[in-house]
Amino acid sequence: MQQTRRDFLKSTLAGAGILAFPSVIPARVLGADAPSKKINILQIGCGRIARSLDLPGFLKHDAARVMAVCDLDSIRLADTKKFVEAYYAKKNVTLSVAAFGNYREALQHKGVDAVSISTPDHWHAQPVIEAILAGKDVYVQKPLTMTLAEGRAVSDLFRKHPRMFQIGSQRRASSGFRQACEVVRNGRIGKLHTVKVGLPTDPFGGDTREMPVPPNLNYDCWLGPTPLAPYNEDRVHSQNPDPKKRFGDRPGWLRIEDYCLGMITGHGAHYGDIAQWGMGTELTGPIEIEGRGEFPKRGLWNVHGAYHVEAKYADGCTLIIDNTFPSGVRFEGADGWVWVTGSAQKVTASDPAARKSKNKPLDASNPDILTAPLGPKDIRLHVSPKDDHHLDWLTSVLTRKPAATTPEQAHRSTSVCIVSWIAMKLGRKLRWDPQAERFQGDDAANAMLTRAERAPYGALSFLKKL
Numbered sequence: 001m002q003q004t005r006r007d008f009l010k011s012t013l014a015g016a017g018i019l020a021f022p023s024v025i026p027a028r029v030l031g032a033d034a035p036s037k038k039i040n041i042l043q044i045g046c047g048r049i050a051r052s053l054d055l056p057g058f059l060k061h062d063a064a065r066v067m068a069v070c071d072l073d074s075i076r077l078a079d080t081k082k083f084v085e086a087y088y089a090k091k092n093v094t095l096s097v098a099a100f101g102n103y104r105e106a107l108q109h110k111g112v113d114a115v116s117i118s119t120p121d122h123w124h125a126q127p128v129i130e131a132i133l134a135g136k137d138v139y140v141q142k143p144l145t146m147t148l149a150e151g152r153a154v155s156d157l158f159r160k161h162p163r164m165f166q167i168g169s170q171r172r173a174s175s176g177f178r179q180a181c182e183v184v185r186n187g188r189i190g191k192l193h194t195v196k197v198g199l200p201t202d203p204f205g206g207d208t209r210e211m212p213v214p215p216n217l218n219y220d221c222w223l224g225p226t227p228l229a230p231y232n233e234d235r236v237h238s239q240n241p242d243p244k245k246r247f248g249d250r251p252g253w254l255r256i257e258d259y260c261l262g263m264i265t266g267h268g269a270h271y272g273d274i275a276q277w278g279m280g281t282e283l284t285g286p287i288e289i290e291g292r293g294e295f296p297k298r299g300l301w302n303v304h305g306a307y308h309v310e311a312k313y314a315d316g317c318t319l320i321i322d323n324t325f326p327s328g329v330r331f332e333g334a335d336g337w338v339w340v341t342g343s344a345q346k347v348t349a350s351d352p353a354a355r356k357s358k359n360k361p362l363d364a365s366n367p368d369i370l371t372a373p374l375g376p377k378d379i380r381l382h383v384s385p386k387d388d389h390h391l392d393w394l395t396s397v398l399t400r401k402p403a404a405t406t407p408e409q410a411h412r413s414t415s416v417c418i419v420s421w422i423a424m425k426l427g428r429k430l431r432w433d434p435q436a437e438r439f440q441g442d443d444a445a446n447a448m449l450t451r452a453e454r455a456p457y458g459a460l461s462f463l464k465k466l
Contacts (some may be wrong), residue, residue, distance in 0.1 A: 019070045038065040039397050042112045042136075045073040045119035046080035047237055049141055051247040054118045054168070055418070056333035057390030059087050060308050064394055069100040070106040072218040077101065079243060101218060103127050107134045108181055114164070116395055117141065120253045121260045125150035128298060132157050133466075137164040137397045139390075142269035143414040144407075146261070148437060149450035150459050151411040151418075157426040157463075164395035166403040167410040169273045171342060173392055176362040179370065180331065180340035181278035187377045190335030192317050197274045198325030198357075198364035199267045201307075202255045206234040206300025214239055224260040225451075225458035226252045234300050255301035262303030264424065265417040266422075268321065272420075273405070273413035274329050274340070277381070282409045285416055285434035286311035286319065293424035303367055309420040326357035336365035421450045 040265050041064055043050055069075040081099045089096040100106035102216040107115070107130060114137040117127050117194035125145045132136050132154075144167055145151040158165060171177045184192060185188055186345075210230035213219045217239075219231050233239055235250035253259040254266060276282050291309035294301055309321040328341025339359045364370050374380060382404045389404070396403035415437070424431050431440040439445040453461045 016278045024094070039063055039394055040065050040067045040072065040111050040113045041113045042068040042106050042109065043080070043084075044070045044106065044115060044117045045123075047075075047118065048247055048249070049168075050116075050118035051083070051345055053170075053319070054116050054139070054390070055084065058116065058394070059084070059389075061391055061394055063391075063398060065095070066097065066107055067095070068100065068109050070100040070103045070113060071171075072101060072222050073214075073237070074101060074216040075239075076246065079246075087197075090345050091235075097293045098399075104130065107131060107136065112136060114139065120222075120251075121252070122146050122226055122258065123222075125154055126224070126457070126462055128154055129157055129376070129459050129462060132161050132163055135161075135163070137393075139166045139168070139393050141168040142273075142410075143261075143265040143417060144269075144410045145414060145459075146259075147450050148415055148418050151414050152437060153460060153463055155407045155411040164393070164396045164400065164403065165405075165407050165410075166389070166396065167405050168389075169270055169405055169410070169413070170389040170403040171270050171274055172277065172382070173386050173387050173389035174342070175272050175383075176381065177277075177340055178270075178381050180329070180338050180362060182374065182379060182381050182436065183275065183338050183364070184278040184331045184333070185280055185381070186374070187333075187367070188336075188372070189331060189333030189338055192279065192315075192331060192333045193401075194332040195279060195317065196325050196330040196332070197268070197271045197275055197319065197321045198327045199263050199271060199321065199323060200327060201257075201263055201323050202266075202301065202303055204296040204299055204301055204305060206252055206255065207232055208300045221457075223454070223457075225453035225461070229258070232300065252301065255303050257302050260303065260422045263323075264304065264307065264321070264421050265414065267327075268417040268420065269414055270331050272319075272321070272416045273409075276413055276416065278331055278338075279313065280327070281313055281315060282412055284314075284420070285412060285437075286432055287314050287434065288312040288429065288431055289419055289423045290429040291420055291423035292427050295425075304421075304424060304438060307424055309423060311416065319416070326359075328357055336369060338356065338365075338369065339363045381438060418449075 017097060043066055046069055057263060058066055069080045077099050081097045084097045085095055098109055115131040117140040120144060124140055128138055128140050192376055211232050213231045234252040236248040236253060238246050240246045289311040293307035294305040306323050311319040331338045340362050384404055385395055393403050419432055426445060430442060430445050433440055
């Protein structure tokens with residue numbers, strides 16, 4: 001009964017051999033590096049974002065062990081398995097990474113504690129839902145979902161089956177963004193009346209010619225719930241034999257509305273989230289919205305080009321999103337303004353550049369607004385350890401305390417982007433009920449809150465079968 005944890009592990013290993021932990025065998029089995037003290041992560045999706053952002057974000061932390069990877073492209077899958085194993089080998093950790101072409105099989109892999117999902121937007125909702133039901137903690141790239149109906153289903157499911165959650169809105173981890181939002185939330189620029197968000201645009205074009213499906217790609221599954229469409233490399237992702245190109249090029253699916261709504265969700269999920277954080281409207285949304293956008297009539301890529309959206313909130317504040325604004329968020333109040341942007345204009349090297357601001361990354365109409373310390377009664381927002389977004393989630397998994405963004409907050413930030421896209425498509429003023437999450441008196445707009453799902457795929461179809 002007095003046996004220590006170390007003694008227990010020693011006796012277990014002595015009786016069962018190294019097979020007690022078949023997937024993770026660090027050079028020093030006991031102590032701080034004991035496998036039982038690691039968060040065993042399954043990485044679903046091994047493309048550009050996973051390789052450049054999410055995997056490096058987890059691998060550098062000793063609390064994490066990436067023990068399994070999954071992708072529909074067998075070449076990317078094999079390369080990523082090799083990449084992870086080589087990383088651990090340099091740290092004197094012998095790790096045999098499991099590789100899966102089917103995420104459902106991967107979710108059943110023994111020992112997986114948590115799941116990182118870095119798939120195309122149309123493949124966010126269903127893996128998230130199935131991971132929740134499998135009892136896994138979830139990290140998912142933004143936007144949370146492709147449709148508002150999916151987002152509501154995901155948030156509700158998290159409420160029924162609580163798990164630790166984080167979405168890929170990295171800017172919430174930044175002390176600069178947090179400080180800007182705290183300044184605004186505590187009234188230091190007076191009553192907030194306008195918030196301006198600047199985002200980039202994607203290019204038009206894309207090759208429309210049909211190509212043979214690569215033997216390494218499960219293309220039908222990649223299409224998932226979206227309509228059948230002829231394969232083209234510009235539709236999916238690069239098949240370049242050079243790994244730097246294969247994992248570094250911006251994939252074509254980001255520019256096709258069946259798989260992504262464009263920059264309004266792609267980068268809007270970042271800065272729209274910060275806007276709502278500063279406005280204090282994280283659990284609601286606008287009451288009126290109007291927008292316009294340019295949509296191409298030729299080529300494969302059909303997401304919006306230039307755009308302008310204005311959304312009014314119940315407290316009288318107006319959110320304006322425009323591609324001609326500098327990339328970032330500007331909060332304007334009765335007594336001054338605060339501006340905040342990222343240290344770089346791009347999330348990854350292949351992202352399109354946006355207009356740069358002449359202001360500092362964090363700036364204000366009066367510098368004293370930013371330097372005055374918070375008082376004991378002031379609003380204090382979530383602090384991510386070491387300003388590290390991935391560490392924030394890992395800490396949440398270990399402590400069982402919420403990370404920077406809850407599922408409902410992620411859904412609401414995504415919702416602002418989705419209703420903006422609907423307003424851009426329809427080109428008219430819409431009245432929005434943020435509580436009912438329906439447009440008032442507009443059947444055409446409400447029909448765009450969900451999409452048909454091609455069998456046997458689809459998050460909503462999957463939930464109906466439970």
